[in-house]
Amino acid sequence: DVKVTQSSRYLVKRTxxxxxxxxxxxxxHENMFWYRQDPGLGLRLIYFSYDVKMKEKGxxxxxxxxxxxxxxxxxxxxxxxxxxxxxxxxxxxxxxVNYEQYFGPGTRLTxx
Amino acid sequence: DAKTTxxxxxxxxxxxxxxLPCNHSTISGNEYVYWYRQIHSQGPQYIIHGLKNNExxxxxxxxxxEDRKSSTLILPHATLRDTAVYYCIVRSDNYGQNFVFGPGTRLSxxx
Numbered sequence: 001d002v003k004v005t006q007s008s009r010y011l012v013k014r015t016x017x018x019x020x021x022x023x024x025x026x027x028x029h030e031n032m033f034w035y036r037q038d039p040g041l042g043l044r045l046i047y048f049s050y051d052v053k054m055k056e057k058g059x060x061x062x063x064x065x066x067x068x069x070x071x072x073x074x075x076x077x078x079x080x081x082x083x084x085x086x087x088x089x090x091x092x093x094x095x096x097v098n099y100e101q102y103f104g105p106g107t108r109l110t111x112x
Numbered sequence: 113d114a115k116t117t118x119x120x121x122x123x124x125x126x127x128x129x130x131x132l133p134c135n136h137s138t139i140s141g142n143e144y145v146y147w148y149r150q151i152h153s154q155g156p157q158y159i160i161h162g163l164k165n166n167e168x169x170x171x172x173x174x175x176x177x178e179d180r181k182s183s184t185l186i187l188p189h190a191t192l193r194d195t196a197v198y199y200c201i202v203r204s205d206n207y208g209q210n211f212v213f214g215p216g217t218r219l220s221x222x223x
Contacts (some may be wrong), residue, residue: 004155033210043156043213058210090155098205099122100146 002028004104006091007053012110019078021107023091032074033092033101034058034066043090050097081111121218124194125150128188132217134200143204145152145176146211149196149219156199156213159185162193190221 005023015112023032033048035058045058047066055066063085067075074093078085088108117135122128146161155176160167162183164169167174173186187194200218 014223029127041210042215043209046146092155100158101211102158105153106153 004091004093004102006089006104006107007104008073008107010108010110012112013078013081014112015082017081017111018065018109019081019109021076021078021109022077023104024072024094025093025101025102026072027072027093027095027102028071028073029093029095029102031094031101032068032098032100033094034074034076035090035092036087037106038087040093046076057061057097081109083111085109086111115215116202118200118214118217120196122131123220123222124190125194126176126188126221126223130190130194130202130219130221132185132187132198132219133182134184135182136200136202139180139202140204144182145174145183146201146203147172147174148201148211148213149194150197150199150216151193153178155183157196159198190199190219192221192223195219195221196221 004025004043013019031050035043037043044060046064049055057092065077073090088106091104094101144161147159147206149155158192190210197216197218199213
């Protein structure tokens with residue numbers, strides 16, 4: 001079974017803090033994705049990566065950056081957290097860009 | 113990407129088959145139909161996908177009409193743990209096409 005894990009289920013941070021969300025997959029997948037999910041807005045793609053050290057912007061990259069130094073790990077960074085970044089953050093991976101994506105359990109981030 | 117239309121909510125009795133419909137009348141020839149579900153406070157879970165033939169796996173069956181304008185996800189023997197939001201997504205196999213999750217169908221399996 002594909003396993004995608006995320007570093008925290010719940011996280012509370014203060015405005016202006018730097019936040020790291022980590023995602024690890026154990027299936028040697030090439031592609032990894034970061035989404036955020038908000039009520040009424042569905043899932044929105046923030047960034048994705050199709051190879052180590054490669055990244056592409058999704059639909060809402062502003063205020064976020066990512067890092068992929070190893071194939072199995074994809075980090076989402078909020079350089080200076082703001083209250084409008086309070087959300088559920090979901091990581092996903094897929095074998096190839098055209099294949100189905102497998103999601104992690106999500107991190108519910110609250111910025112106060 | 114083609115858009116999909118699903119009922120907002122459905123109920124199903126435990127042990128019975130759950131049939132979840134999806135309309136995708138503008139689907140293109142290279143677009144697949146995917147189904148995911150999301151149990152409360154968890155990440156979406158991949159269920160099944162297909163292009164034009166019916167598909168079955170250990171979780172569900174996917175029936176796609178001959179004109180491909182609609183499909184049905186079938187959970188053969190629904191359990192309480194199948195209570196979730198079910199998303200029908202249409203996506204092509206072109207590079208860069210990502211999953212667009214709509215509001216989905218909230219399935220409640222009742223005891």
